[in-house]
Amino acid sequence: MYIIIDCGSTNTRLYLVDQEKVKDKYEVAIGVNSTVSNGNNQQLKLTLTEAIKSLLNQNKLSLHDVDFAIASGMITSNLGLLEVPHLIAPVNINDFAQHTCEVEGNKVLPIDLPIIFIPGVKNDIGEATWDNIRKIDLMRGEETQAIGVISSMSLTLPATIVELGSTTKLIHINKEGAIAGSITSLSGQVYAAVRKETFINSSMIDSDSNTQDFYSTDILKYAYECVSKAGLLRSLLFTRFIQFSLSTTAAERKFYCESTIAADDMKLFDEAEEQGFSLTGDIIFIGNSKRCKIYQGMLKETKAIKNNIISITNPEEIAMLGIKGACYIAKNYTHEHCI
Incomplete structure (x- = not known):
């Protein structure tokens, strides 16, 4: 039995796992942003410690009942608990x-509990210079989700995983099934900032209009143009x-605004091909269902992509990808202490 720790910027989820099955979960509203605001990670440490104890207590367990915790995400950065160097792509799932x-x-x-930290991945660009900054990319946490995809799904390779969250991240899986690199934009956070911090948001709000399910291929094309x-x-x-x-x-205007963000992200696919990432196999979209639909429509209309497209939009299924990835590593990891 072990605990999976999935730590992000503002939230951390803990999963109690036995025989690769989730028995319980516990979530706390803290992430590595607390390190930025506090100037140290003490609050993060204390909150995670209490969260682990609470998860065990609500299952009538003690520390002696679990073998270890396994952690991924920003918790492995300089803002987390321990900075773990990125692995350099390409990285196959057994390398992790x-x-x-x-x-x-x-x-x-x-707390008397061993913790296994899963390293992130960065692109292999050699020495970073101003001339090659467009090739720089890295991930912490998304690699574990990608491992969940690779280890649990039968894919036509090479494949592309498109993670639509606070960022848009394209993860290239090469024909050998290894994580070969990534390309990221800040689109999710930009859209959130537009909604929260600009007057544009007022044009997308209407109590008499259902803005959630609206879709228009024509507006999609206009936004791209x-x-x-x-x-x-x-x-x-x-x-x-x-x-x-x-x-x-308001539904049309909101859809237009969302489509402009997706249109700008189409450059990621151009960058991917320029950097040698093949787009010939399966494309797996992970994220909000409406956003996935917009991106898929934009790809088909503007890039004439006819690949097999897989959508993973259910929040529980998305969470399970990271869990499956962590479980795969937990089952196969070699015992090597780093400190």
Whole structure:
């Protein structure tokens, strides 16, 4: 029996696992952002320690009943509990099992429980220079989700995983089934900032309009054309302009705004091909169902992609990918202490 720790920027999820099956989970509203705001990771350490104890207590277990915890995500960064060096792509799923970082109890948390840290992955670009900054990319946490995909699904390789969250991240899986690299944009956070911090949001709100399920191929194409010719920032502003210039609903304007973000992200696929990432196999979209549909439609309309497309949009299924990845590593890891 062991505990999976999935630590992000603002939230951390803990899963109690027995025989590769989740028995219980516990979530706390803290992540590595607390290290930034506090100037140290003490609050993160204390909260995670209490969360582990709470998870065990609610299952009437003690520390002696679990063998270890296994952690991934930003918890392995300089803002987390222990900075673990990235592995350099390409990395196959068994490489992760051989390069985990095991820490004895009481070393990073004030609790007698060994913790296994899963390293992230960065692109192999050689020496970083201003000339090659477009090739720089890295991940922490997404690799574990990718391992869950690779280890549990039968894919046509090479494949591309498209993770749509606070960032958009393309992860290339080469024909050998290894993580060969990634390309990331800040699209999710940009959209959130537009909604929260700009007046554009007022053009997307209407209590009489259902904005959630609206979809329009025509608006999708117009959004792509606007971004291609006028750029993303000006195209975002059109969300406001069309409210007073065209007969439109809030649903149409919201869809247009979302489509401009997706249109700009189409450059990621161009970058992927330029960097040698083949787009000939399966494409797996992971994220919000509406956002996945917009990106898939944008790809088909603008890139003429006819690949087999797989969508994973159920939140529980998405969470299970990371769990499956961590379970795979937990089952195969080699005991190697790093501190």
